[in-house]
Amino acid sequence: MNFSATMILAFGMSMDAFAASISKGAVLHKPRFREAFRTGLIFGVVEAITPLIGWGIGLLASQYVMEWDHWIAFTLLFVLGARMIYEGLKGREDDAPAIRRHGFWLLVTTAVATSLDAMAVGVGLAFLQVNILHTALAIGFATMLMATVGMMIGRFIGPLLGKRAEILGGLVLIGIGCLILSEHLSGAA
Structure with missing residues (x-):
């Protein structure tokens, strides 16, 4: 795979994380660049690891991964999105402090949910003559x-x-989950 194809793949794989991070940034009270970079780093590391996992799985479990990855991603994104919608509808008391930072595990869970398709891509890359480390690093970056x-x-x-x-962010996460699910189900038909 040449450099151009790798970059197109890398930025294509990052679009779900981009949409999810917009909703994460909208919920926070004036996030600073440091928090944005922290979020980007968490998403990037997870997104770089998942194609390596998919590569390792290769032929052994490719059927299983491809059969279930969209359902897992949909469920995780739906639960996270529903939680955000609930929190948005519930509102917060006026004396409650503004949210300035997302929890580490919340970001990791969101990153995993948006990167499961990268694991399936990693399985596919196992059959091509590519340097998986360079490709995974490009996807992560x-x-x-x-x-x-x-x-x-x-x-x-x-x-x-x-x-x-927060309500809109939750709807975006649920929308991403539905899109992932519909792409896989329409591709299976």
Whole structure:
């Protein structure tokens, strides 16, 4: 696979993380670049690891991974999105502190949910003559960049949306989950 194809693959794989990070940035109260970079780093590391896992699985369990990855991603994103919608509808008391940082495990869970398709790509890459380490690093770097930018975009969208940002963010995560599910189900038909 040449450099151009690798970069197209890398940025294509980062789009789910980009959309999710916009919603994460919109929910936070004026996230700083440091928090955006932290989120990008978590998303990038997870996104770089998943194709390596898929590569390792290779032929052994490729049927199993491809049969279930979309259901796992859909379920995780749906639960996370529903939680965000619930929190947005519930609102917060006026004296409650503004959310300035997402928890590590919440970000890891969201990153895993948006990167399960990269594991399936890793399985596919096992059959091609590619340097999996270079490809995984490219995917991870593109995702880190896109998730960091997404958080900063969310910073500006959040104040415009106010309390609806969390509801909209939840809907975006559920939408990504539904898109992943429909792409796999329509591809299976």
